[in-house]
Amino acid sequence: MTDHRAPPPPAGPVPWDKDFALRLLTDMLRIRRMEEKSAEMYGAGKIRGFLHLYIGEEATGVGALHALSPEDNIVATYREHGHALVRGMDMGAIMAEMYGKREGCAHGRGGSMHLFDAATRFYGGNAIVGGGLPLAVGLALAAKMSPKGTSFGARNEQRITACFFGDGAVAEGAFHESLNLAALWRLPVLFCCENNLYGMGTAIERSEAQTDLCLKAASYGMPALRADGMDIVAVHETTRQAVCTLRESAGPVFVEYQTYRFRAHSMFDAELYRQKAEVEEWKTRGPIHTFTARLKAEGKLTEDEFLALDAAADAEVAAAVAFAEAGSWEPVADLLNDVMTPQGSAP
Amino acid sequence: MTDHRAPPPPAGPVPWDKDFALRLLTDMLRIRRMEEKSAEMYGAGKIRGFLHLYIGEEATGVGALHALSPEDNIVATYREHGHALVRGMDMGAIMAEMYGKREGCAHGRGGSMHLFDAATRFYGGNAIVGGGLPLAVGLALAAKMSPKGTSFGARNEQRITACFFGDGAVAEGAFHESLNLAALWRLPVLFCCENNLYGMGTAIERSEAQTDLCLKAASYGMPALRADGMDIVAVHETTRQAVCTLRESAGPVFVEYQTYRFRAHSMFDAELYRQKAEVEEWKTRGPIHTFTARLKAEGKLTEDEFLALDAAADAEVAAAVAFAEAGSWEPVADLLNDVMTPQGSAP
Amino acid sequence: MSRKISYRAAMREAMHEALANDPRVFLMGEDVGRYGGTYAFSKGFLDEFGPERIRDTPLSELGFVGAGIGAALGGMRPIVEVMTVNFSLLALDQIVNTAAALRHMSGGQFSVPLVIRMTTGAGRQLAAQHSHSLEGWYAHIPGIKVLAPATIEDARGMLAPALDDPDPVVIFEHAGLFNLEGELPDDWSADISSARVRRAGKDVVIITHGGSLPKALAAAQALAEQGVEAEVLDLRVLRPLDGASIMASVARCRRAVVVDEGWKSGSLAAEVVARIMENAFYELDAPVVRVCSEEVPIPYAKHLEEAALPQADKIVAAVKGLFA
Amino acid sequence: MSRKISYRAAMREAMHEALANDPRVFLMGEDVGRYGGTYAFSKGFLDEFGPERIRDTPLSELGFVGAGIGAALGGMRPIVEVMTVNFSLLALDQIVNTAAALRHMSGGQFSVPLVIRMTTGAGRQLAAQHSHSLEGWYAHIPGIKVLAPATIEDARGMLAPALDDPDPVVIFEHAGLFNLEGELPDDWSADISSARVRRAGKDVVIITHGGSLPKALAAAQALAEQGVEAEVLDLRVLRPLDGASIMASVARCRRAVVVDEGWKSGSLAAEVVARIMENAFYELDAPVVRVCSEEVPIPYAKHLEEAALPQADKIVAAVKGLFA
């Protein structure tokens, strides 16, 4: 059993105005409350299949996504509820999808691991570890070479494709091939590695001969940055810097976010592979309470304000659950829908 | 069209006694003559399918393999005639295999790309680029963990598995996964990258974002060495050093041999992707004539001796061709042989 | 004197026995060690056999399956666990181009005594990327054997002969069977060459394998209550298929339904139907029909997933159709 | 007014036309550029369309096929060339788990208008790792279309509708056809939905596709000289299969032989036989038989390779067997 000592809790000044700081805090709270409720609903049998919670890692997705624009493309993993929500998807559509209801973002066809949203250029939810990486390379390739005037992929030199993946994905051949292609072809891909120290039950030192993931990027001649994934300030500022580097170098950038998963890998995990003490220590670095404390210390947040934000998040969650509960089931007669594109409808 | 300027021809003293030096020269000559004849027989329709010649690269295989022991395992590619021969396979069995005759090392089932020989621990011959890499990792794993007293894989801490592959293979996911596994598990694998600057018609700069291949090894925490693949002295001494490093570090080592293919990729290649001048310049660095010149300059070889060695090689080739010509065809009735292992026969 | 045991426990016992009795055997795969096995098949093995023999791998399906092939060539008897068939797509090159072809390409010089185990099938609302049933694909490849233990005896008994086999053996374990409880007879030894009649009948034979076996048995039970005596044939070995047993059942019953969780087009069921066409055409009183998965990526929603997969009621309806 | 042209030139023309007419179309794959295409299909394209649109890729099948999927999602119309089906095993995860499933998993939000071309088949003494015929595997997957142009018209005509198709289309080009020369009619436009009768007959229908079509036609010719009128049906589209045309031919001829270069067990031919069993059982005067590859990794030696593959004489013998 390896012991991953946690560094000291995030601290220090928050270089943002109150408004922006609270927006990010709010998003972290929304994710946390939504997922706590999802876990509850899983227990209640309303949500089935696999459910992978992001609890503990919220600063990573929130801080990174707030450094991107609505025009950018997002590719995520099966641990993507938070990314989907921050990206702008309706919480009701997410919850309904997890319920398997027709009102879900994918009409209940995808479930928790396959959230998609064309409106926010959210390309999913992928249950194959590393599966999203080549996809992101291709999306960036299209942004770079697609001719003017094409509808969906309308050329956009500014468009970045951000691809989120975990430390476990780094060992896959898909990682190697994708990073090389992106660097070789100078594509605007932001590789966002959420290193939570474990791939399921396998600690990174049992998965990687070289655990300094930034060194991997060097073997593709790709610039790499690292950020404390529990510190939303570090995450956001580092990601903004990465975006600048990406634009200047007109090529891909690799960012490693060092974070930690507070909950089990999925709902079926006895967590034999890590010590309770390790988890508890990391919890002292929790992204929400540490950021809250810093904001309060700076007078950017009062307890009442915090309670109001939290209540608002709870209310949004309650509404999302009500929406999902009230949702309908797709008729079985429609089973074969959306396998092939109906003739005539342009993709 | 990129121009890969060739460095100055190999020169300098040969730190070997005459006997050893001539053995290596002899092996290079044997490969060269065997392959020249193979090309001729391909033209004559005696050999079909794909034929990938090693001509120009002989110093790499000969210098490297002479640094290994008969107990070591060898894994190669479809450009493996030379490796098979140096390893100790009978030239007649190789030629007969290319003819598709029953007397071939694989009874004509494999052909040029699939030379195998259990007696010399030569694990082939693989026509999938990168396909031999995971295999080499497994062979090394067996050497490390197989219990005493098991027949074939009898534990042998000293046993190294040398895996030959090209620059093109480096882009494959199999390369990434295999190097990581070997480094992570501290396996005795010698990764021998024969960088001849092209993968078929694709120059390395169009295949690798980072063309310094030794930097790749660093991302697995693996020691890496580089040698001039046209200089058999550099190849052999570097490989010997690599073997020492491997034993001391009790883990894998990566070696890049910088070499060049004088002939077309296969017999169907118009070579549109490189300039004649580039090929001509590299030919001035030919491993055989430069080594011959150095030996003569040092008085370790006379023209008569050289002619005698060359004549011996020619004679061996003539005998191999005669053997192949005299060979027989496997009866069609035996078509389904060697798909599954006959019951009772231990593998 | 038999004893009650689960499919999971039976498979676990089989692996434990192999590890304890043959020092060449080791288990390698994602989360087989510290995690205790994705489906708890190897819980406790790490402490008992150590990290060398209970080897956690990185997420590198192509790499560690290929390493298993190399280790087998090197004299070991690896049990490589690919977490699920869905991820085995990443390793197919090594399985098809190396494991299955090596003996032939080397003119019989090298055999690959490798066992690859993987979970297969749908039914747990895991959606399109985690619900494949690709046994039929594997059964198409010369050079490998393909097994589908569907009972507690076979979960207990098939691993040993697979490990004794000198060639690559791929074992498919359907996730829907893991919690199956049943009586394990004292003699649970199993062959890896024959199909087996799980329920005798005379009016129709339901030919199936793996996770569909319980559904076929349930259908046969329901049919019995309606006066139709359905035989249930468990293929067990998907490559090479036991054609003789298939034809014997068909000759006996003169009607057949093939049940397979794979998508209908190009399913293993198609091969079974084709064999019957070729060998028992004149024995048939009615055309053979198939009950397979609908041609749709498996949806997440429970009601849609159930509608996409073979179910006992669909089998009953198919059988009745043969008498209409 | 038709003109003489080779299969290779026809495919080349089709790609040239697509590249010239649609700025969203680009060709990506190993050695499509500087090398001129492994089989010279894209010789000269690099100079005409430039390295962005005639994109040489590293040896990264999984990566560049996945990149093609992403580029299609991003609004492009990529033609991804996988050098041969043998190497496509490395890319199957992206094709099956992403390209084929994405539209369904996203509830219809995203389609993947991607064309993947690959060379398939044996017959050139390339041995076990370079001789696969896995069209049947691809034809098993919901969410993609699978084409097998076997004539000059189809080589010229099938690419355009494939590129217009909003979903992934996989095109298999048999290496044995590339040098085929023939007359290209002025109207070579082709659909990607139907099978086609290549030779009319009444005594038996030989159902085939791809590289086996010339062998089937040769067999039909030989049979004609012996008084047997064999119809030859070219499937053309392997997914979805044109069942109506198959059943029409079977109803007409009452006897059928299915020819497929895939290994017999689990071949696409098995699916065709199963469909006939299900839909035309009572039309048959004899059981349908298959002529497929022997169950052996394809050997290098010429005489053994020929013996392993379907050949005209084997087809003739199979047909005669139906009348014995």
Ligand SMILES: Cc1ncc(C[n+]2csc(CCOP(=O)(O)OP(=O)(O)O)c2C)c(N)n1
């Ligand atoms: C190709 C593949 N192999 C195995 C799995 C099973 N699996 C799902 S998540 C996971 C761990 C992934 O770890 P990481 O990439 O670090 O992401 P995290 O779950 O930690 O966010 C595994 C092994 C899978 N989904 N895909």
Ligand SMILES: Cc1ncc(C[n+]2csc(CCOP(=O)(O)OP(=O)(O)O)c2C)c(N)n1
């Ligand atoms: C997986 C795979 N993709 C493509 C090919 C076709 N191919 C055969 S050799 C080759 C080039 C390999 O280059 P390199 O690794 O540098 O070896 P070299 O031929 O230069 O010795 C290619 C693309 C193959 N055999 N396997």
Ligand SMILES: [Mg+2]
């Ligand atoms: Mg992780």
Ligand SMILES: [Mg+2]
């Ligand atoms: Mg090369």
